[in-house]
Amino acid sequence: xxxxxxxxxxxxSIAVAGARGVTAAMLSDQPRKDVxxxxxxxxLLFLAVAAALAGLGFLIGDTLIEGxxxxxxxxxxxxxxxxxxxxxxxxxxxxxxxxxSFVALFIVPLGVGAALFLEEYAATDSRLARLVExxxxxxxxxxxxxxxxxxxxxxxxxPLNLGFVVxxxxxxxxxxxxxxxxxxxxxALRSVPPSIREGSLALGATQWQTIRRQVLPAAIPGxxxxxxxxxxxxxxxxxPLIPLGAATFVTFDPSGPFSGYTALPLQIFDWVKQPQPExxxxxxxxxxxxLALLIAMNSFAIWLRNHxxxxx
Amino acid sequence: MSEVEAVTEEDSMSEADxxxxxxxxxxDPSRDAPPSIAVRPAFRGDVGxxxxxEKVFELQDISVAYGGKPAVKxxxxxxxxxQVTALIGPSGCxxxxxxRTMNRMNDLVPSAAVTGKLLxxxxxxxxxxxxxxxxxxxxxxxxxxxxxxPKSIYENVAFGPKVLGRKGNLxxxxxxxLRRAALWDEAKDRLDSNAFGMSGGQQQxxxxxxxxxxxxxxxxxxEPCSALDPIxxxxxxxxxxxxxxxxxxxxxxxxxxxxxxxxxxxxFLMVELDGDEQDRWGRIIEYDATQxxxxxxxxxxxxxxxxxxxx
Numbered sequence: 001x002x003x004x005x006x007x008x009x010x011x012x013s014i015a016v017a018g019a020r021g022v023t024a025a026m027l028s029d030q031p032r033k034d035v036x037x038x039x040x041x042x043x044l045l046f047l048a049v050a051a052a053l054a055g056l057g058f059l060i061g062d063t064l065i066e067g068x069x070x071x072x073x074x075x076x077x078x079x080x081x082x083x084x085x086x087x088x089x090x091x092x093x094x095x096x097x098x099x100x101s102f103v104a105l106f107i108v109p110l111g112v113g114a115a116l117f118l119e120e121y122a123a124t125d126s127r128l129a130r131l132v133e134x135x136x137x138x139x140x141x142x143x144x145x146x147x148x149x150x151x152x153x154x155x156x157x158x159p160l161n162l163g164f165v166v167x168x169x170x171x172x173x174x175x176x177x178x179x180x181x182x183x184x185x186x187x188a189l190r191s192v193p194p195s196i197r198e199g200s201l202a203l204g205a206t207q208w209q210t211i212r213r214q215v216l217p218a219a220i221p222g223x224x225x226x227x228x229x230x231x232x233x234x235x236x237x238x239x240p241l242i243p244l245g246a247a248t249f250v251t252f253d254p255s256g257p258f259s260g261y262t263a264l265p266l267q268i269f270d271w272v273k274q275p276q277p278e279x280x281x282x283x284x285x286x287x288x289x290x291l292a293l294l295i296a297m298n299s300f301a302i303w304l305r306n307h308x309x310x311x312x
Numbered sequence: 313m314s315e316v317e318a319v320t321e322e323d324s325m326s327e328a329d330x331x332x333x334x335x336x337x338x339x340d341p342s343r344d345a346p347p348s349i350a351v352r353p354a355f356r357g358d359v360g361x362x363x364x365x366e367k368v369f370e371l372q373d374i375s376v377a378y379g380g381k382p383a384v385k386x387x388x389x390x391x392x393x394x395q396v397t398a399l400i401g402p403s404g405c406x407x408x409x410x411x412r413t414m415n416r417m418n419d420l421v422p423s424a425a426v427t428g429k430l431l432x433x434x435x436x437x438x439x440x441x442x443x444x445x446x447x448x449x450x451x452x453x454x455x456x457x458x459x460x461x462p463k464s465i466y467e468n469v470a471f472g473p474k475v476l477g478r479k480g481n482l483x484x485x486x487x488x489x490l491r492r493a494a495l496w497d498e499a500k501d502r503l504d505s506n507a508f509g510m511s512g513g514q515q516q517x518x519x520x521x522x523x524x525x526x527x528x529x530x531x532x533x534x535e536p537c538s539a540l541d542p543i544x545x546x547x548x549x550x551x552x553x554x555x556x557x558x559x560x561x562x563x564x565x566x567x568x569x570x571x572x573x574x575x576x577x578x579x580f581l582m583v584e585l586d587g588d589e590q591d592r593w594g595r596i597i598e599y600d601a602t603q604x605x606x607x608x609x610x611x612x613x614x615x616x617x618x619x620x621x622x623x
Binding site: 195 | 415417420422445446448449450452453455457459460461462471472475476519522523526
């Protein structure tokens with residue numbers, strides 16, 4: 001018993017050989033039809049990825065080649081000019097920096113505050129909370145030109161009547177990206193486990209102390225990631241700025257919240273419209289600058305998330 | 313000081329080994345009989361003369377419901393000062409719900425409703441002028457899963473005294489709390505490192521230290537050892553024996569041996585179903601001195617449970 005050596009009789013040998021054959025057949029290759037189907041399906045999926053990447057790669061490559069001649073330091077330091085050889089992005093970059101600084105100033109307190117209220121204070125299963133939730137998600141999908149028209153009607157003109165200035169653009173873009181910040185910040189708050197809140201409350205901390213000293217610090221990496229992504233969206237937006245009077249040709253550098261302005265995407269838009277081929281080269285170079293900026297911001301957001309995100 | 317600590321350390325190790333051995337025995341096929349539950353005589357406490365004991369909690373017909381569905385019904389019991397009181401019973405019998413009414417943690421569940429009367433040193437804990445935040449300053453809680461804050465060991469312990477605005481030297485408070493939680497020797501050289509780097513047992517003792525740092529009157533423990541190995545469990549049980557000199561402790565446990573080892577009084581809860589089995593709730597079956605519950609219970613259901621016939 002126990003020792004399984006070679007089978008002792010011929011019948012046993014045949015039976016063992018048969019059993020081994022069956023096992024071998026079960027373990028061997030799949031039927032050809034299955035293999036073929038598998039390969040076809042995998043190839044189709046790969047094609048889908050390849051098509052997307054190829055389109056993007058072609059666009060970037062084409063832009064790089066076209067813009068390369070003007071990709072130099074003068075592009076960043078020269079102001080606006082009617083002469084393509086003298087024109088640069090300085091005014092547009094300064095304008096974008098002003099706009100985005102104020103957008104950040106608005107969306108951080110508003111977005112985090114709204115997220116905190118919805119996540120920590122409002123009863124999450126109440127009808128009101130659900131209504132707000134659905135509306136925020138819808139707002140995030142509203143076309144940006146709508147926000148531009150809203151800004152024109154209510155911010156540039158009465159009741160705020162700010163005129164066509166940096167602050168108008170900032171408020172409008174802040175409204176545009178606020179839903180993104182709220183959604184991401186809520187996600188970050190939700191990822192802080194309830195046991196942390198319970199632990200803090202059980203020590204006699206108030207709800208505000210618990211939020212301020214435990215929940216918020218733990219959620220900050222996620223919130224910061226959302227804010228950066230929202231800002232990079234705001235930087236790239238062109239459409240809402242058009243009705244808001246962003247000048248495409250400014251002879252000055254924007255100097256503050258109540259200054260007239262232009263912004264990176266609008267400057268590029270203006271150059272593309274010009275008939276001279278030199279401006280097309282300039283536009284391509286401008287696109288590369290903006291792409292680099294956005295890639296840098298998004299990479300920073302990803303790094304922030306991976307580096308500081310709390311693992312529970 | 314260090315010599316004394318060394319002895320307790322060694323002591324707790326041997327204790328832990330013993331409890332580890334006890335668990336190992338139940339896996340031994342030669343022992344078919346249910347594991348006998350030994351009540352350690354030294355820990356029985358003076359349960360004899362209850363009339364002289366000060367009451368910490370008096371529960372009078374306490375019922376708790378979540379969204380209209382009852383979780384616990386008509387619990388009446390008295391919990392005494394500087395004793396360990398254990399709540400045992402099968403899953404879903406409302407032990408955790410019951411312990412969470414004692415520091416108003418159930419208030420955090422919007423659908424929870426508590427009825428009946430819960431007196432804390434004679435004061436109605438659910439009275440209209442009582443602030444649940446103040447309640448939790450006096451009645452601390454240790455949870456099932458260790459839940460240290462994602463901060464340094466020092467910050468974990470200092471958090472309570474800081475937010476409560478306690479006066480005094482914070483370093484001393486932290487050291488005192490860690491010493492009382494038998495964690496100082498392991499933690500003193502790494503106070504600034506993140507609490508998540510500690511073992512599960514150390515994390516749970518840190519949570520106890522965190523609770524001690526605010527000088528509560530009562531410590532509620534909701535299955536504090538269910539996520540821990542036998543050695544860590546033994547250490548926490550030893551700790552409880554020391555802490556009951558100064559605090560009143562209520563512990564929920566699934567582990568009957570643990571209740572027998574650490575508690576002075578034990579309440580046994582069971583699940584009850586209504587006629588059409590739609591609702592189920594917990595009800596207290598028997599509440600008495602631990603020794604009586606485990607050796608000579610009055611109710612046959614208690615006997616079945618503690619002897620391992622059901623549950």
